[in-house]
Amino acid sequence: MPEPSQTNRVAEICQAHAGREGALLPILHAVQAEFGHVPSETLPLLAKALAVTVAEVQGVVSFYHDFRAAPAGRHVLKICRAEACQAMGAVALAEAAKARLGVDWHGTSAGGVTLEPVFCLGLCAAAPALMLNGVLAARVDVARLGEMLAEAGA
Amino acid sequence: MKIYVPADALARALGADAVAAALAAAAAARGLVVQILRNGSRGMAWLEPLVEVETPEGRLAFGPFSGADAGALFDAPEAHPKALGLTEEVPFLKRQTRLTFARVGVIDPLDLADYEAEGGLAGLRRALAMRPEAVVAEVADSGLRGRGGAGFPTGIKWRTVAAAPGPQKYIVCNADEGDSGSFADRMLIEGDPFALIEGMAIAGLAVGADKGFVYIRSEYPDAIAVLGRALALARGAGLLGASVLGSGRGFDIELRVGAGSYVCGEETALLNSIEGKRGTVRAKPPLPAIEGLWGKPTVVNNVLSLATVPIILARGAGYYRDFGIGRSRGTMPLQLAGNVRFGGLFEVPFGLTLGEIVNDIGGGTASGRPVKAVQVGGPLGAWFPPALFDTPFGYEEFAAAGGLIGHAGLVVVDESADMLALARFAMEFCAVESCGKCTPCRIGSVRGVETLDRIAAGDGTAVPLLRDLCETMRLGSLCALGGFAPYPVLSALDHFPQDFARAREAAE
Structure with missing residues (x-):
């Protein structure tokens, strides 16, 4: 069962999107922005608000890479894996990140950094690119990545 | 003194915000009054952050700029180590034919008056004075084809939706630009969002749709923010709403954000995603033009297709059609990416050869090693070896060579690639x-x-x-x-x- 405060907040989010056609994705984005993930306890609330089955909501949540079933670490590092970044050393950059953090893709380090792959940030003319806690960086080498993690306290 | 510092995501990812702050601080320390404007990017990635200073002769460019370069810009601009001369004379820009990207990097993206002063809204005003069928015919006559990759004639798609029965129709803009090597949609939205809004409004008037959606990927936070503000400004100025520019005809646009799924760039998966479903692909037929969003007739067009519509209406179909080769009419914003010396956006009429694009414009690899291959059209595009560099850039020409132009992103790799x-x-x-x-x-x-x-x-x-x-x-x-x-x-x-x-x- 969801906590009462959680129930109230989810109800408010659904209310804010009431009358909007096809509102599930905007609602899920709002729920994740609120709680840092999409808590499984909230799925029945969303299903009821949108008059769909819990299975349908679960299906949508699990389809999209952005939606998390559990909270991420304090920091989220997304490194581009796509071809343009590969052409400029993204594979080595990702390997260095994994080694430094001691995790594989989707893992969270002891220091609280969640490492995610991303397929293109649209900075392909200044590759390789990454996003740390929502901030984009381009032409990143291993040394710069280390500085960025240190600056973030990660 | 007017100074331009791009707020484009790529420029910011290379430190443009710090540059803007350093310029403001350096000016203040010298007691100078300066106006720092945040424009879009000129599309020369190796020169970003590219700072421009307005002069009576034109804008002077400086780049790649860092905070340490700020003081010298005020003390000795002529002798500045990053000086590039007049922006318009930089060869990479001078060689281009900018139609879709005419205003990107030039104007303040969120200043509607600036937009109008540089030719904006002329297309919409003309469209409002025409019968809807004539607007569709103008787009069809221009030869414009879908810039998202499939290359389907835009005018025929519009005609199908216009002819489809039903009181509710939609315009959907596909801004789910997930292809590696592609960033033109992002740059256009960040640098000239009103062009997209104007193009969608023209599409709505032409086919009889009063509602549009822009579906933009979550990996583009800057573009999402800029477009959201542009939509609010457009509504406030009467460009969108119940009576577009006082015409009595309504059109509005809703922004939807994706959630990290590449396949949602496929038009039917995108429609499902807007409907709040899993982004699974629908079998075709029925075409979205007949049964699209919520089963209603729907135009689904790429950002660049829609943003090109205003200039076609403003200058006429013939003006646009006269550029290009064969059945590839007009211009294409090429995106040079990966291991390339001069990466960025280069808008040019169709017809350059792949070799001219990669070697002459792109300057070969960034690493200085020989080019091994170029992937054209995203992760689903073919790798072209130098032996095929005589292939002219056009839809049919690339298909004949066993590839596709897609969204015109080009990813260069050097000989070290496996x-x-x-x-x-x-x-x-x-x-x-x-x-x-x-x-x-x-x-x-x-x-x-x-x-x-x-x-x-x-x-x-x-x-x-x-x-x-x-x-x-x-x-x-x-x-x-x-x-x-x-x-x-x-x-x-x-x-x-x-x-x-x-x-x-x-x-x-």
């Missing part, structure tokens, strides 16, 4: 992003990774199996994800067989 690894990546990417609806894509991509691993381990007998699998995926997949994933795989195999034989030869 084409087997890149072929494997194409299959892995397809497996990660498959919507799961059809078997050739869902299962085939996984089997493709396994088969390529066998080849990498020296099993040459797996090569015919890989070809057979690619044939099944190509012919049997429901959409371009599974259907085109064989392009990078087979082109790598055909043009670089040595990369697929290394382990076998080592064993022998």
Whole structure:
């Protein structure tokens, strides 16, 4: 069962999107922005608000890479894996990140950094690119990545 | 003194915000009053952050700029170490024909008066004075084809939606630009969002739709923010709403944000996603033009297609159609990416050869090593070796050479690239992003990774199996994800067989 405060907040989010056609994705984005993930306890609330089955909501949540079933670490590092970044050393950059953090893709380090792959940030003319806690960086080498993690306290 | 510092995501990712702050601080320390405007990017990535200073002769460019360069800009601008001269005279810009991107990097993206002063709204005003059928005919006559990759004639799509019965129709803008090497949609939205809004409004008036959606990927936070503000400004100025520019005809646009799914760039998956469903692909027919969003007739167009409509209406179909070659009319914003010396956006009429694009414009590789291959059209596009560099840039010309132009993103790799690894990546990417609806894509991509691993381990007998699998995926997949994933795989195999034989030869 969801906590009462959680129930109230989810109800408010659904209310804010009431009358909007096809509102599930905007609602899920709002729920994740609120709680840092999409808590499984909230799925029945969303299903009821949108008059769909819990299975349908679960299906949508699990389809999209952005939606998390559990909270991420304090920091989220997304490194581009796509071809343009590969052409400029993204594979080595990702390997260095994994080694430094001691995790594989989707893992969270002891220091609280969640490492995610991303397929293109649209900075392909200044590759390789990454996003740390929502901030984009381009032409990143291993040394710069280390500085960025240190600056973030990660 | 007016200074331009781009707020484009790429410029910001290279420190443009710190540059703007340093310029403000340096000016204040000298007691100078300056106006720092945040424009879009001129599209020369190797010069970003590119700072411009307005002068009576034109804008002077300085780049790549860092905070340490700020003081000298005020003390001795003529002798500045980063001085590039007049922006318009920089060869990379001077050689372009900017129609779709005419205002990007020039104007303040969120200043509607600036937009209008540079030719904005002329197309919409003309469209409002025309019958809707005439607007559709103008777009059809221009020869504009879908810039998202499929190349379907935009005018025919509009005509189909206009003729479809029903009181409710939609305009959907596909801004789910997920192809590696592509960033034109992002740059356009960040640098000239009103062009997209104007193009969508014209489309709505032409086909009888009063509602539009822009579906933009979550990986583009800056573009989302800029477009959200532009939509609010457009509503406030009467460009959107119940009476577009006082015409009595209504059109409004809603912004929707994706959630990290590549396949949602496929138009029917995108429609499902807007409807709040899993982004699975729909079988066609019915075409979205007949049964699209919530089953209603829907125009689904790429950002660049829609943002090109205003200039076609403003200057006339013939003006646009006179550029280009064969059935590829007008201009294409090329995007040079990956291991390339001069990366960025280069808008030019169709018809340059691939070699001219990569070597003359792009300047070859950034690493200085020989070019090994160029992937054209995103992760589902073919790898072109230098032997095919005489291929002219056009839809039919690239198809005839075994590839596609897609969204005109070009990813250059140098001789250190392992084409087997890149072929494997194409299959892995397809497996990660498959919507799961059809078997050739869902299962085939996984089997493709396994088969390529066998080849990498020296099993040459797996090569015919890989070809057979690619044939099944190509012919049997429901959409371009599974259907085109064989392009990078087979082109790598055909043009670089040595990369697929290394382990076998080592064993022998």
